[in-house]
Every structure is written in structure tokens, then in C-alpha cells.
Amino acid sequence: MSDLPARDLQPLWDELAAQAAHDARTNIAFPGATDITFSQLSHLMTQVLFNNIGSPYDHGHGRNHTKTVEQQVVNIVGDLFRAPASRWGYVTSGSTEGTEHALLDARKRFPAAVIYTSAAAHYKIVELADKLMMPLVVLNTDAGGAMDVADLLGELAQRRDRPAVIVATAGTTMTEAVDDVPAIAAACEKLAITRRRIHVDGALSGLPLVLEPIAGVPRIDFTVHGVTSIVVSGHKFLSTQTPCGVLVYRDPPHAATVAPVSYTGTASVTILGSRSGHTPLLLYAALAGLGIEAHRKRVRACRAMAAYAASQLRGVGVDAMRHPHAFTVYFPPLPPTMAAEWVQPTDDQHGHLICMPQVTTTQIDAFAAAAATAITSCPHAAPLPARRRQDKATVAT
Known part of the structure; x- marks a missing residue:
């Protein structure tokens, strides 16, 4: 690596941009807004x-x-x-x-x-x-x-x-x-x-x-x-x-x-x-x-989209839940086949999706349809009880 010649990196940048654009459709499980752009700061x-x-x-x-x-x-x-x-x-x-x-x-x-x-x-x-x-x-x-x-x-x-x-x-x-x-x-x-x-x-x-x-x-x-x-x-x-x-x-x-x-x-x-x-x-x-009013509208839109997502998922048999304030809709972990297309982080109890401002009804409908197909072939487990304290060995005395 002592001799690192200059190379044309544009193909790499183009590949990353294309991959990001492709993944944006099915990556609705992590909280990151992308609806505001900053070209004036370029x-x-x-x-x-x-x-x-x-x-x-x-x-x-x-x-x-x-x-x-x-x-x-x-x-x-x-x-x-x-x-x-x-x-x-x-x-x-x-x-x-x-x-x-x-x-x-x-x-x-x-x-x-x-x-x-x-x-x-x-x-x-x-x-x-x-x-x-x-x-x-x-x-x-x-x-x-x-x-x-x-x-x-x-x-x-x-x-x-x-x-x-x-x-x-x-x-x-x-x-x-x-x-x-x-x-x-x-x-x-x-x-x-x-x-x-x-x-x-x-x-x-x-x-x-x-x-x-x-x-x-x-x-x-x-x-x-x-x-x-x-x-x-x-x-x-x-x-x-x-x-x-x-x-x-x-x-x-x-x-x-x-x-x-x-x-x-x-x-x-x-x-x-x-x-x-x-x-x-x-x-x-x-x-x-x-300005603040624009952000309030963004909050209301996210919550409305989350309410829509919860309704659509319940309609296909997913036990979807949501806190009234939340952008997040959570549910028992869906079958592993969902992860082939959709980003699906889980813990021992839940999977979720998060309705950030850029998420659309088209994405929600597609996710619900995929979930319906997945649970038909492999029904998901019932919800687990509330998470309890970790092993006492990790707790202060």
C-alpha cells in the first residue's frame, strides 16, 4: 500500500448512490429522516x-x-x-x-x-x-x-x-x-x-x-x-x-x-x-x-402515517401496536423470510417499522402485503411478556 495510484472513483460513488436509492424503498425500520435537503449549504x-x-x-x-x-x-x-x-x-x-x-x-x-x-x-x-x-x-x-x-x-x-x-x-x-x-x-x-x-x-x-x-x-x-x-x-x-x-x-x-x-x-x-x-x-x-410550524406538520404527518401502517398491518393479521405519540409501529417478530427484502431489526420480542417523514403509503402497503404472504406460510409467534430485569450479576448492589 506504499504506492497508491490515483484511480477513477466515480463508478464506486455511482454504485453507492444506486444502492442507497434501491434500499430506501424497503428500509423503513430505522429512524432517519431524509425529506429535508441542504443544497444551499453545498x-x-x-x-x-x-x-x-x-x-x-x-x-x-x-x-x-x-x-x-x-x-x-x-x-x-x-x-x-x-x-x-x-x-x-x-x-x-x-x-x-x-x-x-x-x-x-x-x-x-x-x-x-x-x-x-x-x-x-x-x-x-x-x-x-x-x-x-x-x-x-x-x-x-x-x-x-x-x-x-x-x-x-x-x-x-x-x-x-x-x-x-x-x-x-x-x-x-x-x-x-x-x-x-x-x-x-x-x-x-x-x-x-x-x-x-x-x-x-x-x-x-x-x-x-x-x-x-x-x-x-x-x-x-x-x-x-x-x-x-x-x-x-x-x-x-x-x-x-x-x-x-x-x-x-x-x-x-x-x-x-x-x-x-x-x-x-x-x-x-x-x-x-x-x-x-x-x-x-x-x-x-x-x-x-x-421554522417550527413546518416541523409540527411533519410530526402530525408521521403520526398519521404510523396510524395508517398499524391499521394496514392489523388488516392482514399482524398484531401491530403503537403508542399514540409514536412514529413506530411494533409487532411480534415476523417470519425470517421478510428479511430477504425488508430491513427488519428485532429483539427477543418485537420487530417494527418507523414512519419517518419520507415514508409513503405505497411503502406501507407493500410491507403489509409482504407480511401477509410471510405469515400465511409461517405464522408468527404470540407476543412475549414485558422485558424483565437482566441477570442480577449485571445489577449494582
Whole structure:
């Protein structure tokens, strides 16, 4: 490989484009919007280097950054989640980075803290707990995938002398369930656990829920007493088409107090060093360029499509279920033959499809027809009970 001659890569790019276009028809199982395009940013995205290294709140020695735009993005998202004026945040590489930042901040404030999260929460939380060497309690869920708050109360009661870090989920991976954040806060209050942090992982459902609240779905914003941080993804609902996220704290975290690095002239307050200066442009274009009302219409359209999908699937014998707020329709795993054409991630209980803004009735009808054919030849199993806590060996004591 010491001699790498130049080659014509256009055939490869053409092949990737053709494959992506082909797969888009049958890839309706992962949450990623593609309906917003950013041609107006083509020059800045392809011909200018932007590096938002360090804190978004000080420019440092460099000038090739978009930190002013990044601050605007944090403020727009902060306003949507009703964050106070003391808010602090930054644009991340994705929701996992935002959750890691929140857990690291909690560990710095409370070194003996225990993490609590549900069995339906994102798989990365288990990895982050291991990476940060923080004890973890995995909680039961109800049948729809939301955290069992009674189980949380019981686990908290066993460790009232330990600080608690609760990672609530707004939009679980398989069913898009929303944990009852007010009830979580109330459980802490009931046990007088004052050394606590509540972080909301709102990667998928966070923005839709604050844009178009649904009666009966618990609040997930900063008006809930005790919520300390919230993270959302950009590539899921906002169609940035490259992974990113936005982390917002109620108050500045411990990291905000560190001194600047002499070389960069800015404080090292983020998980990463160099950070993309392009993703804030995409986020700002999506948020401010379209405006809030356009995004509310997108939410309503996605929910209507999900309701249609659930109805069509039930019509062909699939036990399809959906939370009222959700873009996700979940069902018992379909026969393996479906995977030959359709992308079908499953866990031990469910398969699903997700009605992001670009999904059409034509796709839903085709999926339902394929499901009907598959279950006729190989009937699927009955739904399994709610996920229970993992083996006690993985649970903190």
C-alpha cells in the first residue's frame, strides 16, 4: 500500500448512490429522516473546513468555526424544552455522546452515584456505565416498553444513601415508549433522594413530543422538577443526514468551569476534541430555515402515517401496536423470510417499522402485503411478556 495510484472513483460513488436509492424503498425500520435537503449549504459543506474545537461559548484562537451558529442551535432546542436562562449545551456527534457527557458530569459531582435505566433503554448505556466504571441497575419495563417506576422506587429504596443518576428514555429503540419523567422525579422526592440527576435520552421522540404534545404522554422537558439534562438526535427527526445531536443542561455542568487549554485558547469541555462545525449548520438550517410550524406538520404527518401502517398491518393479521405519540409501529417478530427484502431489526420480542417523514403509503402497503404472504406460510409467534430485569450479576448492589 506504499504506492497508491490515483484511480477513477466515480463508478464506486455511482454504485453507492444506486444502492442507497434501491434500499430506501424497503428500509423503513430505522429512524432517519431524509425529506429535508441542504443544497444551499453545498459550498460550505464541501469546500470549507469548520472545526468547533472546545467550548461552544468561547471562540479560542481559531477562526474557522461555527460556534455562533452552534449557540443558536442550543438555544432553539433549549427553548423547545423550556430550559431556563442558565442553560448550557453543545452540538454532539449523536445522542450517545450527550448521554456520556451527562453521566460523566454526574460522576464528577457524585463519585458514588448509581445509574438507573430501563431494560428497553439504548444498549449504549450499559457500555457507558462500564466505561465510566459506574454501578448500573437495569429496571423492568411495562408491556409497552416504558420504565416500571414501581421497580425504580424499590431499587432506589435499597440504596437511599447513594446518589442516583436516572437515564429516562423518550422513545425506546423498539417500541418508542416514553418513560414517565414526572413519576421518576416524584419517586426521588418520596425517598428524599436529593443527590440525584435525571437525564432524558430523547434521541427520537424528544423533539416531536415538545413540538406536538399528546394528551396523556408524560412531560419530558425542563419544567419537570429534577430534570438536569436532555439530549436529542439531529439525524433522526431533523434530517441532517449525518449523525449528530444536541445536548442541553438546565445549568452549566462541571466541565464548564475548567480553564482554557493554552494551545487552543478554549476550554476542553466536550467529550471530543475536534468537533464538526458543519453539523451546527445543518441543524440550524433545519430548525430556523423551515421554522417550527413546518416541523409540527411533519410530526402530525408521521403520526398519521404510523396510524395508517398499524391499521394496514392489523388488516392482514399482524398484531401491530403503537403508542399514540409514536412514529413506530411494533409487532411480534415476523417470519425470517421478510428479511430477504425488508430491513427488519428485532429483539427477543418485537420487530417494527418507523414512519419517518419520507415514508409513503405505497411503502406501507407493500410491507403489509409482504407480511401477509410471510405469515400465511409461517405464522408468527404470540407476543412475549414485558422485558424483565437482566441477570442480577449485571445489577449494582
